[in-house]
């Protein structure tokens with residue numbers, strides 16, 4: 001895998017569908033679920049978006065054939081959102097139709113705030129059309145409390161994360177403490193009124209908060225899940241699964257793995273540290 005092979009091997013499952021399915025199978029063997037993400041974003045070319053769709057159709061079929069406990073996570077800009085919204089919708093619906101055949105769920109990742117409203121609108125429309133689909137909410141955004149209220153009302157399955165994009169201060173909290181406090185408040189709101197929420201974080205304090213909130217509400221463990229990125233906190237994820245929690249691992253794969261690292265390192269220096277910390281601690 002070239003110059004970054006050491007990093008890539010730990011954080012990316014491989015370059016093809018087979019590697020992703022095998023990674024998911026290994027995770028299933030450890031009692032963990034998976035969500036497969038074919039790496040890429042900001043497609044500049046309609047043909048490229050078709051390649052992405054073809055890959056997702058292949059991975060959804062393989063998940064079904066091999067009886068893997070996994071779903072997929074897609075990015076709307078990879079399906080053409082910044083080129084042509086109709087192209088993106090057509091692409092997304094092809095993927096949703098395929099997933100529907102095996103009653104599988106499709107997660108739509110959240111990208112920068114430039115796409116938040118369009119992404120939420122598209123996911124809500126797809127859900128209304130009868131597809132099993134759910135969005136991601138970022139606790140760094142000030143708007144997220146209102147979004148969670150709306151999504152709870154609609155009964156959509158939400159993944160909560162802190163947010164990986166550098167955002168303008170007006171739209172986002174700039175202090176880490178505020179992002180964390182908002183994460184905890186949104187987690188409580190999702191446990192109170194949400195449908196099968198997913199808590200994506202490697203942060204022990206956030207995890208402990210979710211566990212406390214769920215216990216206080218007597219939420220059954222199967223009604224929510226924790227999610228972590230492939231290659232990070234491997235010991236912790238096993239502990240959570242052993243404690244009886246559902247844990248899903250985000251498994252990125254594909255040949256466009258370089259931007260996956262570059263974007264995080266370039267956009268936010270904390271993410272470079274985050275990758276390094278992941279390599280040093282397990």
Ligand SMILES: Cc1cc2nc3c(=O)[nH]c(=O)nc-3n(C[C@H](O)[C@H](O)[C@H](O)COP(=O)(O)OP(=O)(O)OC[C@H]3O[C@@H](n4cnc5c(N)ncnc54)[C@H](O)[C@@H]3O)c2cc1C
Nearest residue numbers: 109110136161162163164200201202203227228229250278
């Ligand atoms: C499954 C999943 C899906 C995601 N999807 C999206 C998405 O759609 N959109 C988006 O914008 N972002 C997404 N993200 C990224 C997310 O927004 C954050 O940028 C990223 O997860 C880092 O935030 P954190 O909550 O893990 O905690 P951080 O703020 O990075 O870390 C907080 C604390 O957690 C502990 N910690 C973190 N990592 C380790 C480690 N390896 N070992 C030991 N301790 C550690 C440390 O105490 C650290 O101080 C996703 C993340 C995950 C896990």
